[in-house]
Amino acid sequence: DVKVTQSSRYLVKRTGEKVFLECVQDMDHENMFWYRQDPGLGLRLIYFSYDVKMKEKGDIPEGYSVSREKKERFSLILESASTNQTSMYLCAAKAGGSGNTIYFGEGSWLTVV
Amino acid sequence: DQQVKQNSPSLSVQEGRISILNCDYTNSMFDYFLWYKKYPAEGPTFLISISSIKDKNEDGRFTVFLNKSAKHLSLHIVPSQPGDSAVYFCAASGISYGKLTFGQGTILTVHP
Numbered sequence: 001d002v003k004v005t006q007s008s009r010y011l012v013k014r015t016g017e018k019v020f021l022e023c024v025q026d027m028d029h030e031n032m033f034w035y036r037q038d039p040g041l042g043l044r045l046i047y048f049s050y051d052v053k054m055k056e057k058g059d060i061p062e063g064y065s066v067s068r069e070k071k072e073r074f075s076l077i078l079e080s081a082s083t084n085q086t087s088m089y090l091c092a093a094k095a096g097g098s099g100n101t102i103y104f105g106e107g108s109w110l111t112v113v
Numbered sequence: 114d115q116q117v118k119q120n121s122p123s124l125s126v127q128e129g130r131i132s133i134l135n136c137d138y139t140n141s142m143f144d145y146f147l148w149y150k151k152y153p154a155e156g157p158t159f160l161i162s163i164s165s166i167k168d169k170n171e172d173g174r175f176t177v178f179l180n181k182s183a184k185h186l187s188l189h190i191v192p193s194q195p196g197d198s199a200v201y202f203c204a205a206s207g208i209s210y211g212k213l214t215f216g217q218g219t220i221l222t223v224h225p
Contacts, residue, residue: 090156
C-alpha cells in the first residue's frame with residue numbers, strides 16, 4: 001500500500017504567521033494533491049502537482065502556495081495564515097492515469113488563532 | 114458549482130440492514146467514480162470504485178451502482194455493521210491528471 005505521511009498532525013498558529021505543511025509519499029507516484037476538509041463542504045482541492053516543479057491550482061487556491069522540489073515531497077504553504085484557514089488539511093498521492101486510486105495521509109489539523 | 118453532490122448529510126440504519134448512500138454528478142466528462150470512508154481525525158480510505166464502462170461493482174459487503182444516464186451512483190452496504198459508522202464521500206475523476214472531485218459527504222450511523 002502507498003504510504004502518505006504528513007509531518008504535523010496538530011498545529012496551532014497565530015494570524016499572519018507563515019505555515020508549512022509537509023507531505024511525503026513512498027511510492028514514486030507522479031501526482032500529489034492538497035485538499036482541505038470542512039464540515040458540510042466535503043473535500044476541496046487546493047493545489048495539485050503532476051510532476052516535480054509542476055503545479056496546478058485547484059478549486060480554492062487563494063491564500064495558499066505549494067512547492068514540489070522532489071517527486072516524493074509536496075509542501076503546502078500558507079503565506080500569512082488567517083482564521084478562515086482553520087481546517088483539516090489532507091495530502092494525497094496517486095499514480096498516473098485517471099483510473100488509479102488516490103491515497104490520503106492522516107491529515108493535519110490546523111488552528112489559526 | 115458543485116459537480117458532485119451528496120444530498121443526504123446523514124443516514125441512520127439498524128445493524129444488519131442495508132445502507133444506501135447516494136451521489137449525483139453533473140459533469141459528463143467524469144469516467145471513474147470512487148467511494149471513500151473517513152473516521153474522525155483520520156485521512157479518508159479507499160473503499161470501492163467503478164469505471165464508467167460498468168454499471169455495477171461488488172466487493173464483499175459493498176456494491177456500487179452507476180446509472181450514467183441519470184448521472185447517479187449509489188453505494189450499498191449489506192449487512193451494515195456498527196464499525197461501518199463513518200463519513201462516506203463519493204468522488205469522481207476525468208482524464209485531467211486524475212484529480213478527484215468530492216461530494217460533501219454523508220455521515221452513516223449504524224445502530225447495534
